[in-house]
Amino acid sequence: MxxxxxxxxxxxxxxxxxxxxxxxxxxxxxxxxxxxxxxxxxxxxxxxxxxxxxxxxxxxxxxxxxxxxxxxxxxxxxxxxxxxxxxxxxxxxxxxxxxxxxxxxxxxxxxxxxxxxxxxxxxxxxxxxxxxxxxxxxxxxxxxxxxxxxxxxxxxxxxxxxxxxxxxxxxxxxxxxxxxxxxxxxxxxxAEKFDLEGKNILITAGGTREAIDPVRYISNRSSGKMGYALARAARARGAKVTLVSGPTYLPVPADVEMIKVESAAEMMEAVLAKQKDADAIVMAAAVGDFTRNDELPITNDEIKLKKIKRNNNKLSLTLKSTQDILQIIAQQKDRKNKILVGFALETDDLIKNAKAKLKAKDLDLIVANEPATFDSDEIKFSLINRAGKIDNLPKQTKTTAANLILDRVQAML
Ligand SMILES: Cc1cc2nc3c(=O)[nH]c(=O)nc-3n(C[C@H](O)[C@H](O)[C@H](O)COP(=O)(O)O)c2cc1C
Known part of the structure; x- marks a missing residue:
């Protein structure tokens, strides 16, 4: 760099x-x-x-x-x-x-x-x-x-x-x-070349939370550091940045439009509302794959308002898949007018799974990484482009990685 x-x-x-x-x-x-x-x-x-x-x-x-x-x-x-x-x-x-x-x-x-x-x-x-x-x-x-x-x-x-x-x-x-x-x-x-000046970049960050009851939730270990690094770097390069973030303890980056959400459904709503104007969408958030199944009696209106009691020392929750935000964006009719970047985090067959996700979701670029990246200031990752070209990159700070990803986005824009 x-x-x-x-x-x-x-x-x-x-x-x-x-x-x-x-x-x-x-x-x-x-x-x-x-x-x-x-x-x-x-x-x-x-x-x-x-x-x-x-x-x-x-x-x-x-x-x-x-x-x-x-x-x-x-x-x-x-x-x-x-x-x-x-x-x-x-x-x-x-x-x-x-x-x-x-x-x-x-x-x-x-x-x-x-x-x-x-x-x-x-x-x-x-x-x-x-x-x-x-x-x-x-x-x-x-x-x-x-x-x-x-x-x-x-x-x-x-x-x-x-x-x-x-x-x-x-x-x-x-x-x-x-x-x-x-x-x-x-x-x-x-980077004060302002090579992203005039571009709108929508970035998602952090993990989502799916409520079990008014007190508890299901979430994941995402810290939001990668998405926030992307937002700071894109802003520094002159882009107009919208950051849709799940709950994190990170300071809000200066001079970005910040939309705070909690659940996968809220993140979906915010992304859909903002995606129309975006030249590039970088989905760094770890969106929860599962949410409470609303058909179950456990989530009827009465229980949604009440903390579940530990009565029988046992609780069964049935979950259903959340909506796939990337898939839905990929199906938008103006999809061709924007660059779409996804992240894949896998424990097994990282590259194979990332490639499958890239194809299934019609992405321009995918960032493949492993769970070690959670809450770390550094990331080791591979970049895979639409043509299937893989670049394996060494461990580096998330700031450096963010600029590398943005270099690719900028080249595609
Ligand atoms: C152990 C030690 C630590 C020092 N730390 C600082 C410091 O953090 N900031 C500072 O302005 N001066 C500090 N000083 C004082 C400067 O070293 C001193 O003003 C010196 O003349 C500055 O020289 P220079 O600016 O050419 O390096 C320290 C001095 C010692 C002995």
Whole structure:
């Protein structure tokens, strides 16, 4: 996903420097060419050798570095190569220097020379972060995380800091954003090509709940993380996103139309109401296959309102299949005007079953995955297209996977 991109990672001397190792390794996994530039103080907390090994490139600490003999002026050479500069962690000191145009070491001199976009992840003690001088410096280099005109002009993005447990023992603001979030922001930054602009994408997420009585329900282990990652990624790429979600504990993605549902029937109703305007429908939800059988006396009106009592230590429930949402969409008369993506989760014969589902439901693409994906931040999956071509993909974050799936959708659109 980041193949062909050169990313410079600046590391300054916050205790969060150890998290920069994870950032390098994730960027490398995504295909980026990564070069690390450290402040002299940062080398007190973590060795350049660690970053040299992880990045497979020399690490710049001194402006006049002999190991960069192939680059007579290393900071300019790196500045010219860079598609992005990330400073993570960024100390109060580095932020102060950036705000005042000071370049007294390799990192700050490089930062002054770079014209590529820049992303900064501050990390510091809560009182340092609240210090009015630091606040002033932060707004001088970019302002708040939500952006603004000045931020855009200066090409600085700020991510974090977050509230949480700090190394100094306080539970307060100042913790560097997690590597996962920094990678997500990086991908977003590169994805600012808005290749889905003007497209309507309908996404379903999470599991559904089928009521047994007013208190209990039948559901599944879906967390909704994949569908929410798809919604965030599609929105970041400029699409107008409608997210139909079963119950989850996930935060609502910014700037999407959110429709919360509970049962399979409610999800069906919401999807049918919204599908007409969609250019692509991605059905990541784990829709319950079975619901209570209404013919049974157990579900007559009286019992629907009453909690079932544990009288005989035994309860038999008869279930019936829910309606198949994908099948019904596939039968709509404007089906040909939209891209339809389904998910198949199987314990046995994954590819065989996924292929059968792709065909039966007239899908353009199916994402085949296994139960290990439930509630995980990562997914190992195969993509099968209409022609039956299978791409087996390695385990990756759901954010990365979402962008890969959207690349396919975009190509088909
Ligand atoms: C163990 C330790 C942890 C530190 N953590 C931070 C930090 O999280 N944020 C910060 O702004 N300064 C932190 N400092 C202070 C900076 O290291 C110090 O201001 C240093 O001069 C900054 O240099 P640099 O910005 O060139 O890396 C820490 C210092 C020590 C000794």
């Amino acid at each position: 980041l193949a062909g991109k050169t990313i410079i990672l600046g590391v300054s001397s916050s205790i969060a420097a150890y998290k920069a190792c994870e950032i390098v390794s994730r960027l490398k996994k995504l295909g980026a060419d990564v070069w690390v530039v450290m402040t002299r103080s940062a080398t007190q907390l973590i060795t350049p050798q660690t970053f040299r090994t992880l990045s497979c490139n020399p690490v710049l600490v001194d402006l006049f570095a002999p190991e960069f003999s192939a680059m007579p002026v290393p900071h300019i050479a790196l500045a010219k190569m860079a598609d992005l500069l990330i400073i993570a962690p960024a100390t109060a000191n580095v932020i102060g220097k950036l705000a005042h145009g000071i370049g007294d070491d390799a990192l700050t001199t490089l930062a002054l020379s770079i014209t590529a976009p820049k992303l900064i992840a501050p990390a510091m003690n809560c009182e340092m972060w609240r210090n009015p001088i630091v606040r002033k410096n932060v707004s001088a280099i970019g302002g708040s995380a939500s952006g603004g005109k000045k931020l855009k002009e200066l090409k600085w993005r700020i991510i974090g800091p977050e509230a949480g447990h700090l190394a100094c023992g306080d539970d307060d603001i100042g913790r560097m954003s997690e590597p996962e979030e920094i990678i997500e922001a990086t991908i977003k930054l590169f």
